[in-house]
Amino acid sequence: MLDPRHSQDTIAAIATPPGDGGVGIIRVSGPRALDIARRIFRPANPAFTDFLPYRLHYGHITDADGTELDDVLCAHMPGPRSYTGESLIEINCHGGRAVLGAVMQEALNLGARLAERGEFTYRAFMNGRMDLSQAEAVAEMIHAPTKAAMHLAQVKLSGLLGTRISELRARLEGLRAQMAVAVDFPDEELECLSPEELIDTVEGVRGEIAELLKAVDRTRAWREGALAVLAGRVNAGKSSLMNALLGRNRAIVTDQPGTTRDYLEETLNLDGLTIRLADTAGIRATDDAVEAAGLTMGRELMDRADLVLLLMDGTASVDRDTLDAARRTGPDKGLAVLNKADLDGFDESNGAPLADLGFETVAVSAKTGAGLDHLASRIRERILKEAGQPDPDELAPNARQAAVLAKADRELADLSGDADAGIPYDLLSVRLETACDVLAGITGEIAASDVLNSIFDSFCIGK
Template sequence: MSKPSLTDTIAAIATPLGKGGIGIVRLSGPLSAQIALKLFKPAREDFSLASHRFCFGKILHPENGSFIDEAMVAFMRGPRTYTREDCLEIQVHGGILVLQEVLDVVLSLGARLAQPGEFTLRAFLNGRIDLPQAEAVLDLVEAKSGSALRVAREQLQGALSEAIANWQAIIQEALCLAEAAIEFPEEDIPEAHPEGILRLIQAVQEDLRKALESYSKARLYKEGAVILILGPVNVGKSSLLNKLVGFERAIVTEIPGTTRDLVEEFLEWKGLPIKLVDTAGMRPAQDPVEALGQKLVEKKLESADLLVWVVDASSPVPPELGRCRDWVPMRPSVVAWNKIDLQERLKPQELPAALLGVPLVRVSALRGWGLEELLDVIHRELVGQQELPERVIASTRHCVLLEQCLAHLKEAVKLLSSPKHWLELVAEELKQALSAIDELLGKESDQEILRAVFSRFCIGK
């Protein structure tokens, strides 16, 4: 993202491309009112471009007066807008050709096409929202579950920013006391004693630690858990996937090795988004295509959150299942003890040693037996029994910066706990902790950070 100019008027199609009842072209910047007057012909003769009011009329081409579409137009004068600038929304019928023609006319009148996320970037640069709130806008749009939606809403409303501001204020107080003790050592300032500074820092430390503990669980609710379905050929992996998602997503035949590529499908269970990944069966590759599929499984393992080992309870343990000894220690695992609708010829204690301590659920992928229990166990292994706490850290960027802050606070506590206290070094650690918080809130964000955040947005948001 190049450095944006806040003096430009930007425009973009704000609704998804394709057919729809309504399509919206939005503008932000000083030319918004001027452009509205040039292309909009109101239905009412007593029309005036009042702020925050919808007006019905026609969009006409400014050069030849040709009719483009009927429209509802709303002009909104800053700063009471999303970007704190003058804004214009043009609502026309939701066809891509109509929307594109309206956008082309808007651009011909002096606006430029917005960069991805530039409307929200302007809201940030103009001080309407901070960086965590800006990120929450994207999280709100991309939420995959009700829990992720709740976290995004709370972050957008400023719950996380408020907590961070509280931590920041306490750290600043500790820094002021440390610097007072350094500058005026002859003065006996009770609050500036090392013990008082230490209490302040430890209070933030404990709060930060609890918030960071929520990250791994919150990330799963936000991004979704990746579940690999593993096992030898013909144990029912594809049948299990199909039954769990409720339709024939993967091809199922009696021919061993039918699944060659990774087959992925989403479902949600108790608020947790889950991406199930059916994989090629474990056996010596019969051809280059099957070998390639097995390599994809090994690569996918790096991003997996949990492994489901499908075992055919009606057959002896195949030697290929022995590979689990290398993979089970890497990720949480669950055994799906499949084909219980047939006569069982296998006992759980005959499983490879690596799977003996793994939760085991008896299922029949053919009959649909035990699937809810399997999903319950998967849910429990990933996120436990407790619901998400009210204050969570769901962003990797936030987690990294808060961990940096916590590391500096820990070092400050270590220095304060030493006999000499080292207040000058303590003050430096506290400054570094505050710097990490400033970067999180966007107060010290350079162009690379802003580009990384806002480039993930769609154009028009």
């Protein structure tokens, strides 16, 4: 758990992913960072006298006995113009685990301690280098599943979301000031805020909050990936289709019905859109408790899915179980897939009952790959039917920020209702203050320690 009382410690961490690589970076931040660098760095240039800010210096890292550990590039970023807002050293070593471990140990021996998760970014936040929305955007950049998700995180990292929230708060704070005048000087002939003006301003802020919340739904598929569920009768070819779309054997395929008893989930990238593809247990009546539990789980996945791929054996008529699943899913959320197009008995008219229900039907052969490109294209287009390509400048709050915005909106909705009912301004100001404080939780101006810890605990050690 991050503790502000330890903010004067010098911290160190390996900032690159674990494993062997060409380059590995060690980051040291805090009041002793520069002193540690001076003691372990031996410059290759005899004219070197000290670290020049924001410059890479070539040399060697040595241990306490003077033994060379690695040849490196080392840079010093003095505070407050560094990532953390304090003196920061970055050592670019070779990326072997032994090398990084040895260099890291020397930094620890000289007084640094191992950084906790997210502590570098936490210090940047505490030192005013970024607000909380920007700090969260750092984690979103690291975990972005697509290029579009990366751009959405970059917009927030630039500070635009924090600026928008600050503007909304400023408008509400202006109302608070006007209400305070009306309460403190009720008998004075001052230009006073009318209930109508109060409600107009509040509803204007609510309108902008609504737009931000709409962006959450519009961009969710790009930020988090979409869920596509394969459903249908046993032996319709769901596992074969999953393997064909993934381009490898992930699901077990046999002639025996009911091979998939649980569900499998794998990630598929369709032209920059991340799809979580789930293969569910085949639909059929069963007395097997394990298989029945798998079927229940499959129905729950279908309910949560962005798109349900109802798979049918194109060599046979549509069965009742598949029709029941189609009626429950509906054509807006479902795509009918007629499999086994490579077999002689295949007949596209077998999919007519689902077409009559309004389902789009795509014919494929999971065995030969026929129709797979068209199916992949339709999966992508159907999932993006509502969202479309995100605007490069779209402000899309994450789940935590959306919950905060929704809470503020509820408070403002109650405020408008109370104002319309003639509730006195001194009581209305309490709701207004609450809404302002809630919004401040997005930028971190007012944030509980448990909220901060939950956010920064999601970071990697070196960030």
